[in-house]
Amino acid sequence: MRVRLLGTGASDGWPDPWCTCASCAAAVAQGVLRGQTGALVDDRLLLDLGPELPRAALRQGTSLAGVQAVLVTHAHEDHFAPAALMWRGWQREPAALSFVGPPAVVAVAGPRADPGSVTFHEVRAGDRLGVAGYDVVVLPARHSGPHAGPAVLYDITGPDGARLLYATDTSVLPDEAVALAAGRAYDAVLLELTTVTGGRPGGESHLDLTTWPEQVARLRAAGAVHDGTQVVAIHLGHGNPPPDVLDALLGSWGARAGRDGQVLELGPGRGHRVLVLGGARSGKSAYAESRVDGEVTYVATAPVREGDEEWAARVRAHVARRPATWRTAETADVAGVLRAAPGPVLVDDLGLWLTQVLDAADAWEHPGPAFEAALEELAAAWAQARVPVVLVAPEVGSGVVPATRSGRLFRDLLGTATARLASGADEVVQVVAGIARRLA
Ligand SMILES: [Zn+2]
């Protein structure tokens, strides 16, 4: 699941364009501008439809063209601008759209929407429904005001199993909301932190720097938040301290402040794992290179061979073949690269990784624990990869039995590692004489 924070500000944004307070001045000075809160999930699901959101999407390089469902939390004007539905209806052929909201929202939305393409779902706390391939549970909010109707929060599970809690606007969470969130182990919780300033009504309708961490603690105690949950503050207003101070404070709570345009990658990930097998000079490296593009991290696992000119020439030939946009990481810490890489990763190859693991632990005699720990770490990072990964593994088990003990050991351990990674791969491809065959 990919969640784009289209806006992370309160109704008046932060900085408030009319305001000269220290918090707004600091936000201007730090260049951190926040518009009305809303989010776009996988380009398909729109969470809230405030007046600034459609334009924010375009300014962030995306659009609402692929949106199949809109989920609105309540009828306040920063969360729902009914005219946007009318403008949507001015396309030549509007695609089908599911519109989800509490009764007060649906009541104002209906007359503005193109009746041919929009299906309405009136929801109340405790409801559960499926829209656009997502499983949605409706939680109650504590948030009031003229015409807002009962406000709701949304618990959303994607087709990939990733789970998000979108919790704006609310004050202290009703017990029923915490009960519905119990055990949900969210991948991300977006929780409002408006911190209403003096002179403005509605302090009882929003969270602040005292009640916000208390709600996170309640969610944690209920099993809704765990160590892997991304906890992100949204709907931020100028009652908060300057952005850098707020960042530090949230950081000390294991959370962070959302930024407009920020993208969160959630859940089991969008990684695609390709394991490429082949013998020496089979064409496996060239094939593997053909399977990645963009800003690739190339992981060269070869140990440095001081004084070996033939080897150096081979390495130079490999480097010359790679596009200039590729970044090379010369390391045996493949797991570390897989966890941190921002884009596609190509690992060449597993045999050299194994050599380095055994060399580093001086474990050619008794490889057991060192090998198992390294393989365990690599297999976990491979399984959890959120980026495309192509991993090359040499086939060394088909020929004659090696004459040396270390040769036999290497062959057996490589076979074990290859089988382990193959079981977690999305594709296993074998290259023979330059010809690639998909095995699984
Ligand atoms: Zn709001």
Ligand SMILES: [Zn+2]
């Ligand atoms: Zn509101």
